[in-house]
Amino acid sequence: MKVLLIYPPILLSKTDRPAITTPIGVAYVAAVAEKAGFSVSILDSLAEGEWKSEKLESDLYYWGLSYKEIKERIEALKPDLVGIGCQFTLQYMPSKEIARIVKEIDPKIVTVMGGTHSTVMCREILEKEPYIDYIVRSEGEYAFTDLLERLRDGRPIDDIDGFAYRKDGEVQLNEKTRFVANLDDLPFPARHLLRMDVYGNTELKRGWGINRRAPKANMITSRGCPFDCSFCGIALNTGKKMRGHSPEYVVAEIEELITKYGIREVHFEDDNLTLNKQRSKQIFDLIVERGLDISWAAPSGLAIWTFNDDVLEKMKASGCYRVNLGLESGSDHVLKKIIKKPITTSTIREKIALVKKHGLEITGFWVIGMPGETRAQMWETLDFASSLGLDDNQVAVALPYPGTELYDICKEKGYLAFNQKDEKSYEHFSISSALITTPDFTPLDVIAIRDAGRFFAIIKKEGRGAIPGRIVELFKRNGLGGFKVVGTVLKKYFGS
Ligand code: B12
């Protein structure tokens, strides 16, 4: 059976840029299927697309290979089954269209979807989309290969773990009960099926994130998170129990990256790289012991309560130069009662001082616009962020991703500022959007506060001379919404 896995294009708003990094999840699914004897190819239609976007009617921008090119690739390969990754909500529209194209080519080709968005929305998707035959829910390696084997052998598919399908026109959902117990049982992600040169070439020039050396590669050393931050949907995908590869597996994977692909920088994209201090220290020690010449960073964000002096020392010694920290808010009330993250503003200050002591660069991740938060608390966050002297601050607007506690709260209270029945709304789950409205704020208020905060941060860095240019840019970015941002800036500056 010939299998093609497709990582789809993405729809983004004007000011956003896509991340061009290896789709590790799809590559793990491919590796396990290949190990079981199937002939597998991967098409990363995001990375292989030309480095330009196309504006759509919806004002969004399409990044990746065109549908025509994707169709030609599928026709050339003649697969029996196409697996489509739907990791981000922003990929749903393209992934659905790919499924339609597959069935247009040949209705006998089986279509399977997997990834975070399709996991959470599996019932709605299967109810509406006849072109999608099956959905693998959450961690997908074993369920996907199980499906392939059953289809090949003509065995029933109705008891596959973590699986969604239709029976007599009704959608059936099998719960996910079995996560990979020992991650070391998995082969390395099938990077050999990816155009690794594409990621290599893009490194310092385009896409997401910062790196010091090139080429860089991303990897995952652990999965799952036991915490309950209300905006976060990570546990839906990889579970609440943290599972880690052994230090030996991790270091062997890095060695492969260096020798086979010439990689010089690694980005550990774990949810919580340092959650198990012992394991992470062993990884960092082994990198040093084996003399691996890499620089590394942790761009998905470390949880600050999971590292200490000792861990930081070993991080630095093994090549770490930058950490991104999920700090979220400058209001203790918001941290404790609304986001439910086990940190306070004073632990944030302490940990920042500790990281600085080790000479690591820091990016702070912040979030504003949570239900229950006031506009004053949003400014508390921006003022606090700017007082810490970090290398960079990224302020996100809270987005109510389906499946999260945040979504449930907003739904219950009528705070969702989009039409949930119109699936096109999901196109707007973009980093630049705001989709929550409460008695305290509208989506526009939050955007204006975020952009006003960004304006102050830039002027602080570049000086007052930058003000005229930045105001022009503000209007370019926000159109007439620029007036609202300028009003917010003035209000903050002169007080009200
Ligand atoms: C690494 C990461 C990134 C990386 C790289 C993504 C990549 N190319 O892989 C970067 C930093 C670029 C990134 C960016 C964003 N991210 Co991100 N990211 C993650 C993170 C932390 C880990 C993903 C991962 O590799 N997991 C490990 C692998 C093994 O799991 P996996 O990818 O999910 O794949 C498994 C299953 O889903 C399934 N599967 C996946 N694909 C397929 C396909 C088939 C056919 C099958 C059968 C199964 C299957 O099987 C896989 C193996 O078990 C997740 C959180 C998480 N734990 O999932 C968030 C997460 C995916 N990101 C998220 C978001 C929102 C974003 C952003 C859109 C916004 C933001 N926060 O800034 C941006 C997009 C930016 C852009 N402009 O393009 C959300 C997605 C929510 C949603 N519904 O859209 C997540 C879930 C985090 C969260 N906030 O809850 N991200």
Ligand code: SF4
């Ligand atoms: S935000 Fe970080 S610590 Fe909180 S639940 Fe998500 S992964 Fe865990």
